[in-house]
Amino acid sequence: MPNAFYGIFNENKVILDKGETSHLKIVRLKENDEIKVFDGKGNIYYCIIEKIKKNETICQIKTKETYIKKLTPEIDFYIGASKFDRMKILIEKLVELRVNNIYIFHSKKSQLKFKTIEKFKKTIIESSKQSENPVFPEVGFFDLKDIQTIKNPIVLDLTSTKSLKDELNHMSKVEKISIILGPDMGFTEEEILKLPENRVNLGDTIMRFETAGIYTMSILNYFFDRLY
Incomplete structure (x- = not known):
């Protein structure tokens, strides 16, 4: 199971798609639980699950970090x-x-x-x-x-x-x-x-x-x- 979720940033919210929502349900997370979400670009969102729908989940951003470490070469x-x-x-x-x-x-x-x-x-x-x-x-x-x-x-x-x-x-x-x-x-x-x-x-x-x-x-x- 994932240690984090993948989501899309949209108007101060983070949206999890159908696949991520399924993972959310499998690990028995509920509304008001806190999760970590990656956007794949280095941004890490710590979110509160606001609404779990059938095919998507809406999360409220609590805090945000940006991963800045560069691996060389x-x-x-x-x-x-x-x-x-x-x-x-x-x-x-x-x-x-x-x-x-x-x-x-x-x-x-x-x-x-x-x-x-x-x-x-x-x-x-x-x-x-x-x-x-x-x-x-x-x-x-x-x-x-x-x-x-x-x-x-x-x-x-x-x-x-x-x-x-x-x-x-x-x-x-x-x-x-x-x-x-x-x-x-x-x-x-x-x-x-x-x-x-x-x-x-x-x-x-x-x-x-x-x-x-x-x-x-x-x-x-x-x-x-x-x-x-």
């Missing part, structure tokens, strides 16, 4: 479209580990073609609430043909002989790092030739798609001491 993750259940696990953990932005791209070996981003937005909202992350990561689609425009890219590549640690030692003062993780079926040879040259190997082991992403994000947090 910013970490963007570019993820090759894969089976949704595995992508969901990865995205949930990236949110908990405070990724900044997530971009989904379709590779030739992607088993699924996602037409909308809504499933991923929902996953981010749920994970942000549970991990009490007031600033929700942005998520969107990315076209692989624009891969060369990415800032400070690091490609996860089993064929590389360079370690992630070696690469990070040259990036100690950068403001943004972009991790490129191919789909669970990997890149085609043609796609590999078009990828940025900064490629790293995660070691002498074969990791599942989602494990590789979580492992990489954890290393970045430790190396840069991002969470402190």
Whole structure:
């Protein structure tokens, strides 16, 4: 269950939608109870539940805080479209580990073609609430043909002989790092030739798609001491 709720600010009130109202009822919260609400932009509202309706809840704002901590460097993750259940696990953990932005791209070996981003937005909202992350990561689609425009890219590549640690030692003062993780079926040879040259190997082991992403994000947090 969420540690906070997601709401929309509207004329000095906070409105919870149908899904958030359902969560409210499941945890047996009632009118006049106090809850914490995120808007995803860093604002934290401490509210009194004013009215619980069938499909929405109206809350009166008691106090407001703004989350101002900036994690450096910013970490963007570019993820090759894969089976949704595995992508969901990865995205949930990236949110908990405070990724900044997530971009989904379709590779030739992607088993699924996602037409909308809504499933991923929902996953981010749920994970942000549970991990009490007031600033929700942005998520969107990315076209692989624009891969060369990415800032400070690091490609996860089993064929590389360079370690992630070696690469990070040259990036100690950068403001943004972009991790490129191919789909669970990997890149085609043609796609590999078009990828940025900064490629790293995660070691002498074969990791599942989602494990590789979580492992990489954890290393970045430790190396840069991002969470402190």
